[in-house]
Amino acid sequence: MSETTVIVGAGHAAGMLTTTLIQKKYDGKIVIVGDEAHLPYQRPPLSKAYLSGEVELSSLYLKPQETYDKAGVALSLDTRVEAIDRDSRELTLADGSGLTYDNLVLATGSQVRRIPVPGADLGGIHYLRTIADVDALRPALTAGQRLVIVGGGYIGLEVAAVAAKLGVSVTVLETEGRVMARVTGETISRYFERKHREAGVDLRTGTRVVAFEAGDDGQVGGVTCDDDNTVPADLVLVSIGIQPETALAEAAGLACDDGILVDEYTRTDDPHILAIGDCTRHRNLYFDQPVRLESVANAVDQARTAAATLTGGDQPYNAAPWFWSNQYDLRLQMVGLSEGHDATAIRGNPDDDTFAVFYLKQGKLIAVDAVNMPPAFMAGKKLVGARAAVEPATLIDLDVDLKSIM
Amino acid sequence: MPRITFIDFNGASHDVEAKTGGTLMEAAIEAMVPGIEGDCGGNCICATCHVYVDPAWLARLPDPEGDEEAMIEYTSEPEDNSRLTCQLTVTDELDGMVVRIPETQY
Numbered sequence: 001m002s003e004t005t006v007i008v009g010a011g012h013a014a015g016m017l018t019t020t021l022i023q024k025k026y027d028g029k030i031v032i033v034g035d036e037a038h039l040p041y042q043r044p045p046l047s048k049a050y051l052s053g054e055v056e057l058s059s060l061y062l063k064p065q066e067t068y069d070k071a072g073v074a075l076s077l078d079t080r081v082e083a084i085d086r087d088s089r090e091l092t093l094a095d096g097s098g099l100t101y102d103n104l105v106l107a108t109g110s111q112v113r114r115i116p117v118p119g120a121d122l123g124g125i126h127y128l129r130t131i132a133d134v135d136a137l138r139p140a141l142t143a144g145q146r147l148v149i150v151g152g153g154y155i156g157l158e159v160a161a162v163a164a165k166l167g168v169s170v171t172v173l174e175t176e177g178r179v180m181a182r183v184t185g186e187t188i189s190r191y192f193e194r195k196h197r198e199a200g201v202d203l204r205t206g207t208r209v210v211a212f213e214a215g216d217d218g219q220v221g222g223v224t225c226d227d228d229n230t231v232p233a234d235l236v237l238v239s240i241g242i243q244p245e246t247a248l249a250e251a252a253g254l255a256c257d258d259g260i261l262v263d264e265y266t267r268t269d270d271p272h273i274l275a276i277g278d279c280t281r282h283r284n285l286y287f288d289q290p291v292r293l294e295s296v297a298n299a300v301d302q303a304r305t306a307a308a309t310l311t312g313g314d315q316p317y318n319a320a321p322w323f324w325s326n327q328y329d330l331r332l333q334m335v336g337l338s339e340g341h342d343a344t345a346i347r348g349n350p351d352d353d354t355f356a357v358f359y360l361k362q363g364k365l366i367a368v369d370a371v372n373m374p375p376a377f378m379a380g381k382k383l384v385g386a387r388a389a390v391e392p393a394t395l396i397d398l399d400v401d402l403k404s405i406m
Numbered sequence: 407m408p409r410i411t412f413i414d415f416n417g418a419s420h421d422v423e424a425k426t427g428g429t430l431m432e433a434a435i436e437a438m439v440p441g442i443e444g445d446c447g448g449n450c451i452c453a454t455c456h457v458y459v460d461p462a463w464l465a466r467l468p469d470p471e472g473d474e475e476a477m478i479e480y481t482s483e484p485e486d487n488s489r490l491t492c493q494l495t496v497t498d499e500l501d502g503m504v505v506r507i508p509e510t511q512y
Contacts (some may be wrong), residue, residue, distance in 0.1 A: 042447045063436060105427055237464070297452075300445050324451045333451055374473050378453060378480030403480065 003028040005310060006099060007092065008081050008248065009107035010034025011365075012042060012296055013277030015062035017105060017154035022071045024108065024311050031074040033081055033091070038131055039065060044132050044296055047158040048326050053138070059130065079164070084252035086270055105306055106249055106260060106268075106275040110242035110294065115150060119212030124219040125236045140235045143167030148223045148233040150209050152179035154325045156239035157192060161327040164199045167378055171202040171231050173223065178205055182241075183323070186340055187357050188369045191350045192327065199328060202231075212236065232382040242294055244279045257281055259292040266306040272307060276302035285318035286385070297322045320385040322377075333377035336367030336384040345392035349377055356380070358395045365390050375402050382406045408501035410458070412439045415509045426498055430491035430505075431455040441507035448492035453477040454511035455491040460504040467494060497507050 007014045010032050018030055018040070032040070041060040058064075068075055071138045080094040084104065091099040112127040114120065126137045130404040139161075141147065145168050152174030160170045172179070178189035179196075196203050208226040215221020217350070220231040234365040244259045255269045259281025266274045266282065277299040281292040301319050308315035322335040330353065341359035348355030356376030359367040364387045368380030379402035383390060394400055412434060420440075424433035432456070434442035443454035450473045459467065464487050470478060474493040477480040478484050491505070 019438055023440055044447060044449070059432075066440070068434065296447070297445060322444065322452070324449070328448075374476040375480055377451075378477055382480075394477075406482075 001074070003102035004100065005029070005105060006033060006101040007034065007105045007107055008033050009109055009245075009277070009279070010036060010038070010040045010075070010077060011107060011109045011299065012040065012062065013109070013275065013299035013303045014107040015040025016300050017107065017306050018068070018071075018073055019063060019085045020304055020307035021310065022067075025198045025319050026307075026311055027070070028102070028310075029074070031076065031101075032081050033069075033076045033093065033099070035078065035134070035359055037078045038132055039063070039068070039075070039077070041131065041295070042296070043129075044324075046131065047128055047155045048162065050131075051134050051138055051141075051159060060131065066074075072253060073153040081248060084248060084273075086252055086273070089272060102272065103310060104273045105200060105266075106273065106279060107277050107299075108245040108275075108279045110244050110278040112238075113241045113243055114207065115197075115238050115240060117209060117211050119214065119220070120238075122214055122218075122220040124234070125238060127214060127238055128159065129242070130174065137235075137237065141166050141168050144169065145234045145293055146232055147171070148173065148231050148236045148238065149221070150238045151240040152176075152203065152205070153182065153239060153241060154180065154323075156237065157196065158235055158325060159239065160196055160201050160203075161199070162338045164196075165328070169202075170200070171223075171233075172196065172204065173207045173209055173231070174203070174205045175208045176205065179203070184334070184369050185341070185344060185357055186336055187344070187346060188332070188371070191371065192330075192332075192363065195250070195328060195330060207376075216327065224301060226319055244281070244292060246279060249275065249279075261290065264318070266302050266317070267309065274306050276306050282317065284321075285316055285394045286320050291321075291400070293321050295323050297320060320381065322381065330371055331374075332369065332371055333374065334367070334369045335377060335380045338366075338367035338369070343392060345395040347398065348373060349394050356391070360388075360390070360392065363389050365395075379406050408496055408503075409494070410497055410500065411502075412442070413506045414439070414441045415507055422461050424496040424500075428496050430457075430494040430496055432492075433496060434491060439507070441511065443511045444492065446492075450474060450479060450490060450492055451479065453481050453490060456481045456508055456511055457489055457491055457505040458485055458508065459487045459489050460506075461487055462504075463500070464501060466503075479506065481483045481508070482512070483508055502509045 005353040163293035211220040260275040338359040370376040446452040
């Protein structure tokens, strides 16, 4: 009898793992259990083209239903896993039924971070993580509505851009001194702050939300900040980050530390259990230390690694992470992690809306953030991946073709 | 539906029924053609859906512009007939088109 691999979670990592296993002609049975009602889908467009209505629901799905059917993959959607019994290798599902596995892959993703302030349970306060979240938010984004966005990270700013274009009156409240502070350097932050303000967004940094106030209709009507100002609101989006979904793993006694701990082969400390994607704190040979990454690129790369591990391959995870964001007509492409850099070099000019920031550490390139400058990102993928030593003077010289230093 | 033939680096042919109006990348991904990765989901971010279009068909495609043109140059082995399939819209006129997949998308 062939083995059974059960994947818990039906997000990007689960979808990519499944199709990679099918491509590798994996001869076991694949079962996907996901708590959302949808086939595995892409989340990046949720705060961009799906929110704005430019793309339809069906285009979000990684694969149509037929792909799974044809390959004999069993999909249990809208189904929660309640517990893992590692001794008997059996899952307990929400309806009390059991599901046995030979290999278990946890692709449980993450959950939004909730804001712990008074009034946080008022109607009209939204979060954005799933298709259902966007379907609830989108109808409320009409011209003249007052939207207050709590959190100036990727999601908050992408929604701000979409909403501003729709004629919504947008305020962004960011606790840190600059937007996207966790993921980029000062130059990029300041540039995007300026662009949002030019688009009419009221963007306030260094501003912490302390309470939500009810309006006359009992829905949220205002957002009170630590400077005692209350910003009037018809609706609110809270986008203050995500937390890895580790509850199931922790309850089963798997080693976790702000993420399910896995090695460079995506193995947990249980030989029958792998974990991939947002939910993991993982080894990636590219880094000296375990990292936790919130990105599609990581979900995809770990899914491929896991597929190799499950089929007897030896393909350790070794890749520089990359990310992207679309705001207005600006395309931000990023590779590497800039944390810990000791020098930067700027190619091009922010005033031209085409530039890139290169981050160096001890003379080696560790990250690139490119705005409307795809060549810098593409060259950066190679150079950052190799931690190449590059002279800042070379990087900023627009007469130097970046291809020549790849 | 137009039929497009993808020839992978090992020489194997993959005939794909592509939906008119969709992108060539979507058709390849849906058919799980090996070697078309599409890591970013078709947003012209990652350049992992690169192909070489058969020269006979190249002229029937609109020229690459903007980001596609800029990204192609930085793929592993760009050629004059390199394209990113996420930027190519499938039309009935492309029925029978042949494209080759490079050795690597990285």
